[in-house]
Amino acid sequence: MSLLHLAVISPFLLAIFIPILYKLFRRIHTGWFVLPLPILLFSYFLSFLPFISKKEIIIESVPWIPVLGIDFTVKVDGLGLLFALLISGIGALVVLYSIYYLAKEKEKLNTFYVYLLLFMGAMLGVVLSDNLIVLYTFWEFTSFSSFLLIGYWYHKEKSRYGAQKSMLITVLGGLSMLGGIILLYMMTDTFHISEIIEQAAIISTEPLFIPALLCFLLGAFTKSAQFPFHIWLPDAMEAPTPVSAYLHSATMVKAGIYLVARMSPVFAEQGLWLWLIAGFGLVTLFWGSFSAVKQTDLKAILAFSTVSQLGLIMSLLGIGAAALHFEGIDNQYFGLATTAAVFHLINHATFKGSLFMVAGIVDHETGTRDIRNLGGLMNFMPITFTIAIIGTFSMAGLPPFNGFLSKEMFFMGMNRVLDLHIFSLDTWGILFPVIAWLASVFTFIYSMILVFKTFTGKIQTEKLMKKPHEAPIGMLISPIILAALVIVFGLFPNILSDSLIAPATSSIMPNSDINVHISFWHGLSPELFMTIGVVVFGIVLFLTFPKWRKIYHFFPNKLTLNRLYDNSLEGMQRIANKLTKMYMSGSIRTYLIYIFTFFIIILASTIGVKNAFKFNTSNISSIGFYEILLALAIVVASISILFAKTRLTSILLLGSIGYTVAIFFVLFRAPDLALTQLVIETISVALFLLCFYKLPQLKRDVEKIRFKLTNAVISIGVGAIVTLIALSAHSNKLFDSIAGYYVENTYEEAAGKNMVNVILVDFRGFDTMFEITVLAIAGLGIFGMIKLSLKGGKKNENK
Structure with missing residues (x-):
């Protein structure tokens, strides 16, 4: 087993010892034993940057089930390294944040960190596996471990509900993805992604190709909360804030993004891939931003904003897929959309991670996340306010932060759709920049609501459960680091261009030579005027929000997707109960x-x-x-x-x-x-x-x-x-x-x-041994029941 394999399974190995460390060192916060691992993993993956920047690929393989062609193959390329750095880097900051957020006297820290490590290892397995069966195994483990994390506060009904909801929806998508994996194997006779990509042009005409494509997209859409499967993400906010900052800004919800990016070289031969990804991405972008504006809970606003941002990245990957296999398309020109997706993936992890931590700090220090009860915290929490300004302005796409750069690239990619003379994009493609602009306006509005409704205005001390004050420095370190990265990547974006963004883009577009150069000024371009329009209309709508917020009343609660989900579960339960009563006589x-x-x-x-x-x-x-x-x-x-x-x-x-x-x-x-x-x-x-x-x-x-x-x-x-x-x-x-x-x-x-004795004892020795074992277990069980029965009888007699 190589060092790469050990890096993937190391979180699982550490998780075994966490309960022991928790019992032996009660006075020490368990997070201090966990923190060194993600730091070491991040440092280890950083050592691959010199190789990956040269477009090299590192592959290590260990046989698992060779007869079925299943090997534990770890592959580090630009895309895999990008996600591995996010998983380990953000993971280290989240663990540090959780040490100060979760009190060791009140919480069961052993279970929390075991769940967190299981999730970290599962995510590393997903993004570094080259074998689809191994990838699927880790994929389902992310659903299982996230279920445990979301339901960590299991004494709360909402936590249990959110955990169940996320599990049902994401596991449904995972099973669909398994079907797609089997269909791909039937067409290619291999489970290795790199070998499947080599056969992409051949299998695109197979009758099983489209069903496999749909199965994979269902898995990706459910995991990355694309419309209409996004309903699990807001309910998952009942998890502790460190969980939200980790799962829903940099890791779990990005798994579906990773799957689409990784499988684009396989499925982009079909125009259906482009339309479905870009179409559902834009619908998710708009609906998420539109829904975030009406929320009153800080984490609810961030949840719907995450849905929206995931739709943005997904739509960019859809447009970028056009440059993969179609003749007559300038890869450098349209590869910009894929580059923008990769860049915004990084930017979203930085500003959204910091904002989740800010929401946790506000809740921790005031006792509430309801913006109707908040306001005026700027004077009491100046550092937190500064972090919030940086994160929200980046999310809104304002300069000089990194979100502005990727938002400009997003507009540029949407505007160029009209130049694609394929799949009717030269006609229906006009909807792409229009929806993108409208969604960006709502993104600006909820960003302003998030920061100004919380930190400016009049303080409402009587509505707060605690007297507001600045968070301890330990809780501020992680969001400060993320906010600093927002500024650094905004002012010096090309730090990442050749080292990480270009290799990741090349992994998604293996046959293209992408040259990445990001700059602030592109002249008086349409994208600049779109951004100015977003700011102007956004400010007007933000200031007049009380006058037009009534439009949300036109959407009846009885017709929501959440109500459909609840009614479906209740209906299935009623049918199951009736059927059960019919035959369980x-x-x-x-x-x-x-x-x-x-x-x-x-x-x-x-x-x-x-x-x-x-x-x-x-x-x-x-x-x-x-x-x-x-x-x-x-x-x-x-x-x-x-x-x-x-x-x-x-x-x-x-x-x-x-x-x-x-x-x-x-x-x-x-x-x-x-x-x-x-x-x-x-x-x-x-x-x-x-x-x-x-x-x-x-x-x-x-x-x-x-x-x-x-x-x-x-x-x-x-x-x-x-x-x-x-x-x-x-x-x-x-x-x-x-x-x-x-x-x-x-x-x-x-x-x-x-002959009979020899067959039973020698040729079928293990079979006989297990039969005897089963009989022995049954005998012990019967003996135990008899003993319990006798004891019960004696007690009754004594009474």
Whole structure:
């Protein structure tokens, strides 16, 4: 195993020891034991920058299931390194922030950091795996670990609801993605992404290509909260603020973005890929920004803003996909959209991470996140206010912050859509810049609401649960670092151009030579006038917000996607309850009727459809007189059980069937089997007698004839089906019996003359051992129940 593999699994390894460290060092905050790992991982991944900046790729592989072509292959290219740095870098800042945010006296820190480490390792596995099955494994682990993190405060109903919602929606998308992986394997005969990309032009005409494309997009859209699957993200804000800052600004919600970027070289051959990604991205961008304006909770505003920003990045990836495989398109010209997506991915992680931490600081120091109760905090929390100004102005796309640069590139990419003379973009493409501009106006409005409604105006001390004051320096370090990066990347954007942005863009567009150069001034361009329009209209609408906010009342709550989700779950639960009550009658006989009826239908239909029944008498030995007598004895005993009036008679008749079978084994010269059968039947009869001795006398109630007929038909049907299968199996021998192997090797290999004993002890040694283990466990369980029953009886007697 290489150092790269160790880097991926190191969070899982540390998670094993966190509970131990938590118990041994109660006085030390557990986060201090976790913090060194993401710092080391970030430093380790930084060491790859010199290689990645030269467009080199590092691949390490360890066999996992070689027979199925599944290897744990770790691949570090520009895109993978970008996400690995975000996961480890933001992760280190979040852990540092959480040390001061979560009190060790009040919280179960061992579980929190275990969940956080599991999520960190899962995300690293997603972005660095080159094998789709391994990627899917980590993908589902992100859903599981995020479920645990979102529901960390499980005593709150809203936390449990948000965790369940995120799990159901993202796991649904994950299962869809698994279907797409299987379809791709059927077309390419490989699970390795790099090998699939090489066959992209060949498989684009396959009939399974479009279904695979749709399956992957469903997985990406659910994970990255694209409309209409975005509804889980706002409810996930019930998680602790460090979780929100980590999962919903830099990691989990970016997993779907990563998947689209990674798979674009495979699926961009189809125009459907461009339209779906860009179309859903723009709808998500607009709806998220429009919905954020009406929110009153700081984290709710940030949640919908995250939805909006994810839509922005997704739409850019959709437009950038046009430059991948279509002839006549200038890759450098239209590759700008992909470059903008990568750049905004970094920018969003910096300003949104800092804003989430600001929201947590405000909540932590005032006791509320409701902007209706906030205001005037600028004088009490000047450092937090400064961080908030930097983050919100960057999110609004104002200079000189990094968000302004990527927003300009976003406008430029949307304006150039009209130059694409493919997929009707030269006509319908006019909607792209229009929707982008409108959404940017609402982005400006909610950014101003976020900062000015919280920090300016009159302080409302009577509505606050705590006296406001500045946060401790430990809680401020992380957002200060992120805010500083917002300024640095804004003033000196080309620090990242050649080292990270260009290699990541080249990973998405492997056949293109992208030259990245980012600058503030592009002349009096349409993008500049669009930005001026956003600021002017944004200021006017922000100042007049109380007058036009009534438009949100035109959207009835009964028609929301959240209501649809809730009603769907309730409806499925009602249907499930009705179906369950229909067949869960409490009668064992009824359950057996269901089981055996299904047994008959499935096997009989399979035999009929496959024309599998054959009857060959050429290899059947003759039937003797004694065998006929024994068979008749079994039939008579079986039928007699139906008419027995006491349980004792039924048990004796059932035992006689087993003893008759033992005589069969004697006739077939299998004394070991005969002896085993005799022992089993003797024990069974004794146990039955012991159990039924405690039961009341059997009462023969008068039953309707139709129930007896039903039982008879099912019984005969099961017997007939089993007989047909046995005859067909005997008549359809496709290869020689394995008996010859045992005859030849019993003595030579195992030095035993008793073939049955050798098979059980040597050839089937593990099978026999596990059977004995199961019997031992069952015996211990029975012994435990008997002991509990005896103790319970003694207590009752004492009472």
